[in-house]
Each structure stands twice: as C-alpha cells, then as structure tokens.
Amino acid sequence: GQQVMQIPQYQHVQEGEDFTTYCNSSTTLSNIQWYKQRPGGHPVFLIQLVKSGEVKKQKRLTFQFGEAKKNSSLHITATQTTDVGTYFCAGHYTGTASKLTFGTGTRLQVTL
C-alpha cells in the first residue's frame, strides 16, 4: 500500500545544533504538507509544497519537495527548545485525492 516513511524516528540535539528530518513515499505525491505536534498536543500545519523541486523557508525552517515528488525534507537551523515536538510530513497521492496520508513522524528533543 501507500506508505510514507520518515527518518530518523527520533533525534536528540543540543540547542543551537541543526536538525533535519527526511520523508520518503513509495509513490508519487501530488503535494506534501508538514505538521508539528507538541507533546500532548494536536498537529498544527506548518506548510504545503506542491511543485517539483520546490523550496520554502519560514524563519529557521527550510522545506524541500523532491524533483520526483516522492520525497521531502525539513531542516531546522540552530534549534531552540521551542522546537521540541514531533514533525510529520503528510501527502495526497495522485488519484486518491480525498485523504491525507501521514508519515511516521520524527520526534525532536532539544536540550540546553
């Protein structure tokens, strides 16, 4: 079936270090979205990418959609303790546009 895998599953960094999570789909996506879920909280939308090779930035966060529209990445520069949470990618598959399929998530822990 259609699966979206993320690596790493978990990462622990010191404040100020960079962080990257990678998202890989078995088949082509029509778009990719990223969400952040704080511990005990609910997913909150960060961004959507639609075009092949698209790159978007939000302050210290950089999002990229692969050329083949099968993978994506989220890079955080100079992490802060407020970045703690689980980051999920999620995508719509071409031809099955009704549901958003979530990745397995990457849990980020940031310590001082």
Added chain:
Amino acid sequence: NAGVMQNPRHLVRRRGQEARLRCSPMKGHSHVYWYRQLPEEGLKFMVYLQKENIIDESGMPKERFSAEFPKEGPSILRIQQVVRGDSAAYFCASSPLQGAGSGELFFGEGSRLTVL
C-alpha cells in the same frame, strides 16, 4: 472564530461498552476527517466525510466502527463493544475544500479514549 471542537477530551470505557466521540468543524468547513493515533505513533487515516456523505472510509475497521456527519450537528465517530486495542487519541480535522486542493487541515485537540 472557534477552532475544531472535540468532545469529550478524555473518555474512559470498560470493555464491551460504546464510545461516542463528537467533532464540530470550524465555521464554514464542510469536510471532516478522523484520524487515530496510538501512543508514540503516527496518525492513521480513518474516514473522510462531507455533510450527510461518507466520501472515503478506507481506513475504518470493518466492524464496530462507524462515522456520520449529519446535516445538522457535529460529526460523530462511534465505536461499539470497545476493546483494549481501541485505546488511542482520536483526532478530528476539518477543511473548507476537498482533497488535494484543501490546503491545510485544522485539527481539534483530540479525544483520548482509554479502555479498561
């Protein structure tokens, strides 16, 4: 403008009982999605509904689970004869548009079901 409202926030049931989870989408949103999240895991799609219609229930277990989104009132996810494996957080999300063109999903705070 209130966000997506879910209730109850926490629900405890004994095995064999029924659980009813309610979701009121954001004002102006007519598309509702239900997701299940087991502890330390990702979000698993269950069902996508529009008013009075189930559009995609491919993620819904065939037995004991049902969902509706009536013309008036909230969307309801119903779990009959609950078992311990149903213990999870159930998130509802809404959007104003359909599918791939919907942009972001707006999530509620979730209903956390514990089955004893």
